[in-house]
Amino acid sequence: MIELDVAINIALFLTITGLVAGCIRMFKGPNSADRVVSLDFMTVLMIAITSLLALQLDNAAYLDLGLALALIGFLATVAFARYVERNSKRPDTKPAGESSSKSHE
């Protein structure tokens, strides 16, 4: 029979391993889509870490932190994905103002 504290420590170690992997991918990522993927992944893993902290410290208020982190992480993912997509559109799909300003370059 395994103790609960040992299980919490093992789960924290495994989760932080995944978080370090996401961090390495964010540094190495060849383009910005990789970095958005790793940001989303790290936000999800931070929810897991706050839940494990709620277990270890025996304080259920950390679950509220996880809920807020889930909301903010989704908004950040959507915003960064829109930013990446808008930042590299082709010139013929740009609005009229930008294409006219670029035409005399």
Next chain:
Amino acid sequence: MNDLVVSVLIILGGFFAAVAGLGLLRLPDVLMRMHASTKAGTLGVGLIVLGVAIHFGESLIVTKALLIVIFLLLTAPVGAHLIGRAAYRTGVPLSADTLRDDDVMSSRTSDSQDP
């Protein structure tokens, strides 16, 4: 008994999180990395939050934990779809082993048009 169930759920969730991180490091492509991180990561976090809900066992905390799980299950596909669409439209280079659907479609249509 309760602690045993919670321990198994937590360690299984941590295992899935570590496997998702390994896939995020080792897979060769943006879409494959997204496949690893989104699905395995969401499953791992869902298992961990479920274990926390079983450990506390009060109705308010169980409601909060289920809210986290439902919100993650709702938003993870939407976020992954947006990232995948952005990666596809910005022309991120795919892995060399990828079979492009355009080639298959053009070869099939040319085969059907030849005779």
